[in-house]
Amino acid sequence: MTGKARITLTVNGEPFEAEVEPRMLAADFLRDELGLTGTHVGCEHGVCGTCTIMMNGVSARSCLMLAVQLDGAEVQTVEGLGTIRDMHRIQEAFHEHHALQCGFCTPGFLMTVCDILESLPLRTDAEIRDALSGNICRCTGYDHIVKAVRTLVDERDGAAS
């Protein structure tokens, strides 16, 4: 196909159908076509992690995927986590630990944490730092982010925090 491609997908539980140019990046599709601007775009070459989304249950960089590759996928963006009045537990933990300053990187961190809480043991803070190493915080607020994740891991594992 040379022209636009028709895709159907689910984003935050809601079905969508769209026509996209094959070269459109998944991040731009979510932001510009669906208006879901919570997914941020930083470096646009897979280094900064701020465009991280969940796709079919695992995290992915939406600047390193094409919109057309989302055809048939189940996508979750930061908008699907919670709202200001009804935050997701991960967002609450970030709030409690002051794990954000300017907030630009936060959506990417939140989506990465969605993945690693499910997929990794994260026994030590060094393991948490390693698992977060694909997300860059230019305010350098890493200590608080690690503390928030430590709290979430302890809750997950039933340990006293």
Place this chain on the structure above:
Amino acid sequence: MMKPAAFEYVRPDTLAEAVTALDHDDARIIAGGQSLLPMMNFRLVQPERLVDINRIADLERIERTETGLRIGALTRHANAARDPLLAEHFPIVAEAMGHVAHVAIRNRGTVAGSLCHADPSAEWPLLVTLLDGEIEILGSDGHRSAEPSEFFLAPLVTDIEEQELVTGVHLPLPAGPSGMAFEEVAQRAGDFAVVAAGAMVRMENDTFAEVRLGLGGVFDTSVRARALEGALTGQRARAEELEAALPLAIEDLEPNDDLHASADYRLSLVPVLARRALIRALHRATQ
């Protein structure tokens, strides 16, 4: 703003369709896209046709063969890291995958993608070089296979022809109980290796029946330290013998200076990482 130039998008459902789609002057395959899409976003690469092989069935399978394990081309790094067959026969794979980029990239990046990108610092080219893997290739003339030394020609250059694709890699099991270990130095977690080393040690009684040392980041391709391997085979299997052979590890290496490290620094890392990897492999072989 960095966006790919326009291209024609083709998404084959079968290998045969993929080969047909590659019959084009300027076609590129996209697997995980974790190396290709950054280059397309920068417009360093502007293919006229993009052939997306992600929907081809059965390319993500890892299976036992008569002589080893076969890893499908689309196996994601994250899945390789937690695969029970690989954990049983080649635990070094999970160890190495811990050094591959970051969580989100491991979820998406593929074995064949890493092999075809052929970065001399990357983990899969080093693993396949160390483990005497055989790379399976399909083209319009049918199947062929290539050894790592035939496949990797130069940095980012392989012997893949325009109308060919990698369908998987076969890793032969070692001839007997063995130990393996992987070591890497990178500037930050997830960065490309400055230098990486993989070792395999197989013992019979108290002697080294086979020693292998693979190195990344110190030559145009992943390489084996053949001089060291030859010197150790048949020797008494002790740390002292490994130590004495370490100077041979840097023989014939030609590292480059680049932004990340000088050639001298890379060379100085080789005996250090070789020692760590070989000692741990020896220890595991004796367990």
